[in-house]
Amino acid sequence: MAPQTNNNASGSGTSKEEATVKAPSKGLKKDDKKNADLSDEDIALKQQLELYVERIQDPDPGLQKVALESMRQGLRSATSSMTVPKPLKFLRPHYGTLKAYYDTMVESEQKKYLADILSVLALTMSAEGERESLKYRLLGSETEGGIGSWGHEYVRNLAGECAQEYAKRLNEETEIDDLMDLVKDIVEFYMKHNAEPEAVDLLMEVEYLEILIDHVDKTNFRRTCLYLTSAARYRPGIDDMVLLDIAYMTYLKYDEYSNALQIALFFDNMQYVGQVFTDCDDLLRKKQFCYIVARHGITFELDDLMVEEDEDRFLLQDIINNTKLSEGYLTLARDIEVMEPKSPEDIYKAHLLEGRASAGVSVDSARQNLAATFVNAFVNAGFGQDKLMTVPSESSSGGSSGNWLFKNKEHGKASAAASLGMILLWDIDSGLAQIDKYFHSNDNHVIAGALLGAGIVNCSIKTDCDPVLALLNNYIDKEDSSIRIGAIMGLGIAYAGSRNWQICRRLSRILKDAKSPLDVVAFTAISLGLIYVGSCNGGVAQTIIFALMCRRESELQEPLTRFLPLGLGLLYLGKQESIEAIAEVSKRFNDKIRKYCDMTLLSCAYAGTGNVLEVQNFFRHCTQHLEKGETHQGPAVLGIAMVAMAEELGVEMAIRSMGHLLQYGEQNIRSAVPLALGLLCISNPKVDVMNTLSRLSHDRDAEVVMAAVMSLGLIGAGTNNARIARMLRNLSSYHYKYPSLLFCVRIAQGLLYLGKGLLTLNPYHSDRFLLSPTALAGLVIMLHACLDMKAIILGKYHFVLYFLVLAMQPRMLLTVDENLKPLPIPVRVGKAVDVVGQAGRPKTITGFQTHLTPVILGAGERAELATEKYIPLSPILEGFVILRDNPDYREDN
Numbered sequence: 072m073a074p075q076t077n078n079n080a081s082g083s084g085t086s087k088e089e090a091t092v093k094a095p096s097k098g099l100k101k102d103d104k105k106n107a108d109l110s111d112e113d114i115a116l117k118q119q120l121e122l123y124v125e126r127i128q129d130p131d132p133g134l135q136k137v138a139l140e141s142m143r144q145g146l147r148s149a150t151s152s153m154t155v156p157k158p159l160k161f162l163r164p165h166y167g168t169l170k171a172y173y174d175t176m177v178e179s180e181q182k183k184y185l186a187d188i189l190s191v192l193a194l195t196m197s198a199e200g201e202r203e204s205l206k207y208r209l210l211g212s213e214t215e216g217g218i219g220s221w222g223h224e225y226v227r228n229l230a231g232e233c234a235q236e237y238a239k240r241l242n243e244e245t246e247i248d249d250l251m252d253l254v255k256d257i258v259e260f261y262m263k264h265n266a267e268p269e270a271v272d273l274l275m276e277v278e279y280l281e282i283l284i285d286h287v288d289k290t291n292f293r294r295t296c297l298y299l300t301s302a303a304r305y306r307p308g309i310d311d312m313v314l315l316d317i318a319y320m321t322y323l324k325y326d327e328y329s330n331a332l333q334i335a336l337f338f339d340n341m342q343y344v345g346q347v348f349t350d351c352d353d354l355l356r357k358k359q360f361c362y363i364v365a366r367h368g369i370t371f372e373l374d375d376l377m378v379e380e381d382e383d384r385f386l387l388q389d390i391i392n393n394t395k396l397s398e399g400y401l402t403l404a405r406d407i408e409v410m411e412p413k414s415p416e417d418i419y420k421a422h423l424l425e426g427r428a429s430a431g432v433s434v435d436s437a438r439q440n441l442a443a444t445f446v447n448a449f450v451n452a453g454f455g456q457d458k459l460m461t462v463p464s465e466s467s468s469g470g471s472s473g474n475w476l477f478k479n480k481e482h483g484k485a486s487a488a489a490s491l492g493m494i495l496l497w498d499i500d501s502g503l504a505q506i507d508k509y510f511h512s513n514d515n516h517v518i519a520g521a522l523l524g525a526g527i528v529n530c531s532i533k534t535d536c537d538p539v540l541a542l543l544n545n546y547i548d549k550e551d552s553s554i555r556i557g558a559i560m561g562l563g564i565a566y567a568g569s570r571n572w573q574i575c576r577r578l579s580r581i582l583k584d585a586k587s588p589l590d591v592v593a594f595t596a597i598s599l600g601l602i603y604v605g606s607c608n609g610g611v612a613q614t615i616i617f618a619l620m621c622r623r624e625s626e627l628q629e630p631l632t633r634f635l636p637l638g639l640g641l642l643y644l645g646k647q648e649s650i651e652a653i654a655e656v657s658k659r660f661n662d663k664i665r666k667y668c669d670m671t672l673l674s675c676a677y678a679g680t681g682n683v684l685e686v687q688n689f690f691r692h693c694t695q696h697l698e699k700g701e702t703h704q705g706p707a708v709l710g711i712a713m714v715a716m717a718e719e720l721g722v723e724m725a726i727r728s729m730g731h732l733l734q735y736g737e738q739n740i741r742s743a744v745p746l747a748l749g750l751l752c753i754s755n756p757k758v759d760v761m762n763t764l765s766r767l768s769h770d771r772d773a774e775v776v777m778a779a780v781m782s783l784g785l786i787g788a789g790t791n792n793a794r795i796a797r798m799l800r801n802l803s804s805y806h807y808k809y810p811s812l813l814f815c816v817r818i819a820q821g822l823l824y825l826g827k828g829l830l831t832l833n834p835y836h837s838d839r840f841l842l843s844p845t846a847l848a849g850l851v852i853m854l855h856a857c858l859d860m861k862a863i864i865l866g867k868y869h870f871v872l873y874f875l876v877l878a879m880q881p882r883m884l885l886t887v888d889e890n891l892k893p894l895p896i897p898v899r900v901g902k903a904v905d906v907v908g909q910a911g912r913p914k915t916i917t918g919f920q921t922h923l924t925p926v927i928l929g930a931g932e933r934a935e936l937a938t939e940k941y942i943p944l945s946p947i948l949e950g951f952v953i954l955r956d957n958p959d960y961r962e963d964n
Contacts, residue, residue: 117161120145124165128172132181139184146191146221166196183212191221194228205232209249218253219260230257230269234276254279262286267295268908271302271314280317284324292325294908300334300840301907304681304718312338319343323350329946332360333837336367339605339645339844348377355889355953359944361390362951366836366880368531368845370569392533395891397497399951400453400829400881402893403925409827413450414458415443418820420796424804438810439817441483444475445872446821448490452879453497453826460491461505476509481516482867485553488520489870492527496876502528503538519557522546523870526561530876531845539565540574547577555581556594560870563598567845567877570603575611578602582618589626590868592618593634597852600641601877605844607649608642615639616656619664627663630862633702636668637855640675641848650676666703674710675851679842681717685710686725693732693740705743705858708732712747713851716835717842722751726760733767742774746854749782753850754831754882755930756792765798769805776806777815777860784819789882790929791828799823811865818872829927831882832875838903838933838947849877884934885925886943886952894954895923896938903933 126138169189176182190207197203208218208229218226233254240247254277261270274280287295299318303311315334322331328351335343344364351357357378364371371391378384389395404410443459451457459475479487488509495502506528509521522543529539539561546558559581562574581587581595596615603611619635626632636657643650650672657668670692677685692707715725729744736744745767752760764786767779780802787795799820806812825832834846856863856871863871888894901919916933928934934948941954 120161121165124168127169127185132179136181136184139181139188142188146188163192163196166192180212183210186211191225194225200235202232202236204228205236205253208253217260218256219264223264223266226257226260227269229253230261230273233257234273237277251277251279255282258282258286262288262291262295265291265294265910267291268298271295271298275302275306275314280313283317284321287321287324289325292321293327296321296327296330297907323347326351327946328356329359329363329944332363333840333947336364336369336841339369341371344371345374345377348373354378354383355955356944357387358390358891359953361387362953363837363945365391365393365396366843366950367841368568368843368877370533393497393531394534395951396531396881397453399883399885399893399925400497401455403829403881403883403885403927404454404827406925407829407927409829410454410456412454412457413824413827415446415450415817415821418446418450418824419803419817420800421803424800437480437483438814440478441486441869442814442817442821444479444483444487444490445818445869448493448873449821450824450827452493452830452876453495453881455495455498455501457494460487460494476517482553482869484514484516485520485523485557486870486873488517489523489527489557489873491521492524493873493876495528496530496879497528497532499528499532499534499538503542515551515554518546519551519553520870522554522557523561523564523873526563526565527873527876529565530567530879533569540571544577547581552588552591555591559591559594559598560873563594563601564849564874564876567601567848568604570606570608574602575599579611579614582614585621589622589629590631592622593631596635596638597641598638600638601845601848601852604641604848605644605646606642607646612639612642612653615642616653619660619668624661624663627661630859630866631868632664633667633671633855633858634852636664636671637675637852639668640671641851643672643676644844644848645676645679645842647676647680647682667706670703670706670710671855674706674713677710678713678847678851679717680714681721682714685714686721689714690728693736696737697739702739702858704737704740706855708740708743708747709750709851709854709858712750713847716751725751726757730763733763738772738774741770742772742778743858745775745778745782746857749785750850750854752786753878754786754788754790754833756787756790756795760786761795761798768798768802773809773812774860776812777865778857780812780815780819781857781860784822785832787819787823788832789822789825789828789830791824795823796820811861814865815860822875825879826881829881829883830879831930832878833882833930834878836880836949838949840947843878843880846878846880849874881950882928883925883950884928884948884952885950886941886954888954891953893925894941895925896936896941896954897921898924898926898934898948899937900926900928900932900934903931 120142126134127142129138166189169185169192173182173185173189176185186207190204190211193204193207204225218229233250236250237247240250254273257273258270261267261273270286271280271283274283283295296318299314303314306314315337319331319334319338322328322334323346328347332344332347335347348357348360351360373384373388373391375384378387401410447457447459455461476484476487488506491506491509492502495505503525506521506524509517509524512518512521525539525542543558543561543565546554547562549555549558559578562578566574578595578599582592582599587595596618599611599615615635615638619639622632622635639653643653654669654672657665657672660668670689673685673688689707689710693704695704697704711725711728715721726748729748732740732744745764748760748764761783764779764783767775768783770776770779780799783795783798799816803813803816803820806816832846832850834843834850835841836843852874853871856868863869884898886894886896886898899916899919899921901916904913904915904917906913906915916935921937926934928949936943936948940957940960942957944953944955
């Protein structure tokens with residue numbers, strides 16, 4: 072009935088209209104078939120739109136304008152609905168007709184209106200890559216209500232075409248002003264409609280991010296900045312810095328200083344850090360900033376612009392210097408009742424094994440005593456008491472009789488004396504007093520250990536009087552190499568990241584002296600690399616290069632020589648392209664060390680960046696079949712882990728790729744893969760990695776076995792993981808006839824129970840956003856030493872294991888009040904959930920449990936307050952968090 076009525080109505084019009092309606096019979100049949108599937112309402116709409124198409128082509132401007140207005144209104148109401156717009160479907164056959172007519176029109180308001188319609192129709196009808204929607208949008212009118220009145224999908228399509236057009240115009244070097252005006256409109260629409268990720272993506276594509284700050288407001292700046300910081304991890308080179316710079320300025324604009332500080336630390340930009348302190352006028356918030364800076368492990372001096380009052384400045388500087396770290400750590404230990412010292416036997420739990428395991432103790436007593444020294448040091452780290460070193464010599468406790476120190480032989484005494492520094496970690500006053508007695512020993516190894524122990528006690532702690540510097544400085548130039556190494560290594564650990572020019576001047580002399588022994592030179596290079604980690608200091612770099620070029624060719628084959636390029640690499644840790652000049656210089660090195668140096672420098676420079684191209688470069692080196700004696704593939708495998716550890720997706724990809732290296736790689740690659748897995752999952756025992764390492768711990772190759780066992784300790788470090796504990800107990804039984812393998816098992820057991828489960832080796836903190844350079848440096852040194860385990864760790868340089876102290880941090884959340892006193896409150900601890908780009912206020916944790924602070928945080932866990940009584944001054948609840956009373960809180964009746 073509807074079509075007949077319409078024909079009668081149109082029949083009273085002109086003959087042209089009749090001709091339009093009366094189509095050939097075949098066409099009518101097709102139309103009838105199509106119309107048979109439509110409702111009466113749809114048929115009426117279809118015919119109405121066809122009439123509009125006809126009227127738009129009418130020579131009468133008035134009729135034309137009415138038809139255009141009606142069609143625009145119909146399209147606008149349809150595209151703003153949640154269903155598929157029917158007008159787009161019905162107008163599809165007429166798109167070509169309207170385009171052809173548009174080209175014949177003279178410039179007028181009607182032509183712009185038709186351009187608006189064509190722009191919307193092109194959403195579904197234009198050919199791939201033609202960008203006709205954008206073309207007609209730029210030719211169209213100023214739409215009343217903005218481009219958003221045509222619907223969200225239309226705006227999204229325009230955004231995509233803008234990005235393509237920008238790339239095209241950039242290549243052709245043509246004007247882009249009209250395009251940028253449209254981009255501003257799109258961004259404004261996105262920001263008003265909770266589509267911040269789309270706005271950021273578009274601005275990244277057209278390289279126009281600077282306008283983002285003008286479009287954020289108090290309701291959306293947090294979501295915008297969260298997306299910016301997350302996207303930065305996947306952007307190459309300088310682009311990620313641009314994103315973070317926008318986020319930093321946005322946070323400052325809205326007084327979110329803690330978040331701005333974290334970005335400043337990510338940049339390693341001390342000027343930005345100072346700006347945060349200067350801009351903020353709240354002393355309590357500045358105290359929280361100091362805790363964040365202290366956790367990052369950098370040296371930072373406050374001035375009177377940042378904190379005006381001298382008394383306040385001294386208090387804040389004390390927090391930055393970590394002087395309260397030991398106190399907070401022991402508060403946690405007392406709260407969960409783990410202060411009771413543990414002996415190595417408590418860790419080994421040999422009684423749980425069959426009888427044959429006990430026979431292993433007597434096979435090599437000196438080596439097992441040395442292992443017990445390390446286990447005791449790791450387990451009781453920071454507690455100030457143990458059952459071997461701090462007990463009076465006349466007492467007998469935990470199987471110890473007499474002085475434990477002299478149950479070790481020669482260089483073992485050095486590690487035993489240094490272990491006292493681990494036990495008294497972060498407690499400078501008590502620590503130095505107890506170590507002092509060993510400085511008067513007649514045994515050079517004991518003095519060397521005491522010097523190293525003094526440095527370990529001072530790790531992560533800064534003091535104005537610098538007692539460790541004054542003490543160790545006197546021993547740097549002694550004749551005995553072991554004493555010199557103890558003093559040099561102690562300085563490196565104590566002043567890591569400090570960029571202390573006094574130490575640099577003293578140590579540089581050793582490197583410039585061609586007569587210095589190789590082992591002294593190697594540890595000097597490492598210590599200088601630690602003190603100037605990530606500084607790109609050209610002077611120190613030249614000194615290390617000079618020392619490397621002065622070594623005789625025979626010395627370049629020595630295992631310790633690897634520490635020279637590593638010390639050089641640490642200077643450029645995470646600094647990416649800054650390494651290029653030094654990499655060019657390294658090409659002049661002797662062939663025996665050149666490739667090793669290249670791999671080491673690249674792995675350090677791109678550590679923690681997630682740079683995919685560098686990962687591919689390392690894989691390419693791992694595919695080569697080498698001549699005997701070449702060792703650069705080991706650092707290449709470690710480089711894969713160092714670069715890929717930046718974000719979770721990269722970690723998963725790297726873990727999967729390691730399986731291929733195990734399957735097809737040569738022996739030196741296979742022995743490095745477990746170490747790389749250990750770094751990728753440090754203090755994070757993932758089941759699949761645990762199973763892989765368990766399998767490798769029974770490999771035919773002894774070096775692969777040792778690396779796998781050590782990595783089991785690394786992935787379980789400080790977690791007390793029961794499954795790894797069982798694996799290691801079984802391995803101690805399995806390898807009881809092999810002292811070297813048993814030694815590795817014991818070290819792994821000590822790492823597993825690091826700080827009785829209160830410490831972590833993970834260099835990432837602040838919800839995995841920040842990477843502590845000193846922590847990563849300590850791990851990398853230890854892993855490079857493990858590349859030749861027999862010569863270094865199983866030789867006389869086992870004290871290299873103490874470099875791990877640089878990465879040791881309490882994995883705690885300790886809430887304090889405004890007077891910095893512990894304040895127990897309920898918190899929810901659960902698995903962290905990624906909420907980037909999600910609308911609304913989604914939950915940030917799942918599977919949580921409620922505890923009273925202080926609490927221990929595991930890998931991948933996040934905490935949030937379970938009460939509204941207090942407001943945390945840190946956006947991320949880790950480490951020390953200051954709480955402020957919530958003025959809006961009211962107790963329920």
